[in-house]
Amino acid sequence: MIRPLRVLCLVAVLLLAGSAPAAAHNVTAGADLRFAQTIAGAELTVVIKGTSRVPGPLLIGVIAYEPATGPPVGLEVRSVEDGHKVTATAQPSATPRYAKLPVEHTGPHELRLTAGGEVAVLPFRVLVDRGSAGEFLIYGGLLVAGLLLVGGLLTGALSRRTPAMLLAGGAAAAVTVAAMVVVFEPALPPPPPDGAVPTVDTRAVGAPAAGRPFARGRVTTLPASPAPGEEFTLRLDLTDGSTGHPVDDLVLHHEALAHLVVTSEDGAYFRHLHPLRTAPGRLEARLRADRPGRFLAYAELEREDSGGQLLDGAFRVAGHAPAVLPTPPATGITPVLRPSVPVAGRPTAIEVGIGVTPRQWLGMSGHLIVRSQDGTFFGHVHEMGVPAPRLRFTFSFPAPGRYLAWAQYAAGDRIVTVPFTVEVAEALG
Amino acid sequence: MRRILAVAALLAAALAVFLYVRGSAPGPLTLTSAGTRYAVTVVVPRPTAGRVTAEVQVTSGEPRTVTLSTVMPGMGHATPEIVADGQGPGRYVAEGELFPMAGVWELSVRLNGAAGEEVLVVKAPITG
Numbered sequence: 001m002i003r004p005l006r007v008l009c010l011v012a013v014l015l016l017a018g019s020a021p022a023a024a025h026n027v028t029a030g031a032d033l034r035f036a037q038t039i040a041g042a043e044l045t046v047v048i049k050g051t052s053r054v055p056g057p058l059l060i061g062v063i064a065y066e067p068a069t070g071p072p073v074g075l076e077v078r079s080v081e082d083g084h085k086v087t088a089t090a091q092p093s094a095t096p097r098y099a100k101l102p103v104e105h106t107g108p109h110e111l112r113l114t115a116g117g118e119v120a121v122l123p124f125r126v127l128v129d130r131g132s133a134g135e136f137l138i139y140g141g142l143l144v145a146g147l148l149l150v151g152g153l154l155t156g157a158l159s160r161r162t163p164a165m166l167l168a169g170g171a172a173a174a175v176t177v178a179a180m181v182v183v184f185e186p187a188l189p190p191p192p193p194d195g196a197v198p199t200v201d202t203r204a205v206g207a208p209a210a211g212r213p214f215a216r217g218r219v220t221t222l223p224a225s226p227a228p229g230e231e232f233t234l235r236l237d238l239t240d241g242s243t244g245h246p247v248d249d250l251v252l253h254h255e256a257l258a259h260l261v262v263t264s265e266d267g268a269y270f271r272h273l274h275p276l277r278t279a280p281g282r283l284e285a286r287l288r289a290d291r292p293g294r295f296l297a298y299a300e301l302e303r304e305d306s307g308g309q310l311l312d313g314a315f316r317v318a319g320h321a322p323a324v325l326p327t328p329p330a331t332g333i334t335p336v337l338r339p340s341v342p343v344a345g346r347p348t349a350i351e352v353g354i355g356v357t358p359r360q361w362l363g364m365s366g367h368l369i370v371r372s373q374d375g376t377f378f379g380h381v382h383e384m385g386v387p388a389p390r391l392r393f394t395f396s397f398p399a400p401g402r403y404l405a406w407a408q409y410a411a412g413d414r415i416v417t418v419p420f421t422v423e424v425a426e427a428l429g
Numbered sequence: 430m431r432r433i434l435a436v437a438a439l440l441a442a443a444l445a446v447f448l449y450v451r452g453s454a455p456g457p458l459t460l461t462s463a464g465t466r467y468a469v470t471v472v473v474p475r476p477t478a479g480r481v482t483a484e485v486q487v488t489s490g491e492p493r494t495v496t497l498s499t500v501m502p503g504m505g506h507a508t509p510e511i512v513a514d515g516q517g518p519g520r521y522v523a524e525g526e527l528f529p530m531a532g533v534w535e536l537s538v539r540l541n542g543a544a545g546e547e548v549l550v551v552k553a554p555i556t557g
Contacts, residue, residue: 083463242505
């Protein structure tokens with residue numbers, strides 16, 4: 001008798017188990033969202049700390065990596081389901097104070113950031129964990145068993161045999177359900193939290209989840225032909241390759257919706273920016289170029305349920321004369337390469353002695369951007385190892401030739417860029 | 430004693446099946462979205478693959494036209510726009526093949542009116 005009962009209980013528990021939600025821009029208690037943003041000329045990271053209950057407060061702070069001189073950043077959280085809005089301001093700082101923004105519901109929300117006349121709208125979802133069905137069955141089963149046992153004892157004491165047996169049998173069943181759930185619950189996936197994106201198990205109809213279509217990006221500038229020294233907007237419009245719709249499902253990829261690297265064709269000009277989402281499928285960054293000519297833009301991003309991808313484009317800066325822009329002083333750092341002449345297709349170790357232990361920036365101690373001289377190849381390498389006063393990277397340059405490289409890290413109150421070039425030899429044999 | 434235990438086991442199984450069926454039956458979908466110009470509640474009484482009827486209740490704003498279209502991001506599928514018929518103040522009904530297959534669809538509601546145009550997107554889980 002116990003055996004079929006155990007099977008029944010297991011089936012019941014399996015049926016009640018839900019599927020886990022896909023990870024996207026989800027804010028839950030204990031799992032912060034970190035968005036890098038280049039806004040009003042400053043490199044900032046916006047941190048949203050989740051709440052364990054609704055109504056409840058979201059804590060939002062803005063981390064600065066450079067001296068914050070501008071006005072505070074305006075924050076507005078809006079529920080996309082009912083339009084409920086709350087606002088606050090946050091002063092960017094290396095150790096930010098967190099503003100409290102109470103939210104009423106779980107589900108989709110938008111954070112609107114405003115600073116220096118620029119606006120970004122960041123979509124995210126507020127999730128709150130709910131108790132599992134397993135817990136309900138365990139405590140419910142034990143409660144029912146307790147009540148039935150008391151009833152059984154009382155009716156037994158009154159010599160009413162059949163009701164006493166019925167109650168005792170019920171108590172045994174309830175205890176069995178609770179015990180089985182205790183045994184099997186750890187092996188089951190947790191139920192989706194409140195506010196999660198709905199999921200449908202489509203395996204039954206033969207439609208497995210298989211990532212998302214590729215995105216195409218169109219790079220334009222406003223104005224169309226900016227002059228050296230003139231501030232302009234670099235716009236990236238993202239389109240889904242299968243539907244033609246705007247791509248508005250970017251997830252955080254190394255703490256940003258997109259990493260935008262802009263270099264002049266000769267490589268003398270370099271910017272690594274985190275553009276603002278100004279509309280569905282539209283990313284924008286403001287910048288100034290220091291010279292006329294052709295510029296190359298690379299955007300590294302990731303769609304939901306997909307891997308990372310790279311989009312690129314080019315634009316022209318008009319005119320003949322260069323402009324002088326404020327630039328940080330040269331670092332004087334020369335990276336050490338092993339082997340000293342890298343071989344195409346083989347791993348090269350690159351060590352950059354920086355003399356200070358870097359701050360974590362974009363989730364890493366350091367970043368290495370690599371571009372082939374002709375601009376047809378682009379790489380983004382991450383520092384590995386424990387924080388130390390040096391950055392270590394390993395990268396296999398795919399083909400012989402000259403590469404332009406920029407190592408980047410955050411230290412003190414600035415982001416430092418170390419530019420260098422690498423000559424890669426052909427593999428022998 | 431055995432008979433009683435068997436009855437208890439059957440009761441437990443019936444409870445489990447009841448909870449499962451209650452949790453998974455494709456009941457009516459009610460989805461809400463609030464933009465800066467309009468707010469809507471979309472009701473799909475029978476959210477299944479194939480032809481469906483979808484009712485858009487405009488809870489804020491006064492659109493002149495309301496059109497619906499869908500995208501399944503995972504598969505890269507998209508459907509043509511369907512113009513919803515006005516059937517009373519703030520009530521629009523569209524009928525057509527919005528969800529060609531089961532899965533999670535993004536239902537876009539395009540609203541046009543004196544306040545301008547806005548597209549509100551809700552996620553519609555479609556089973557069966």
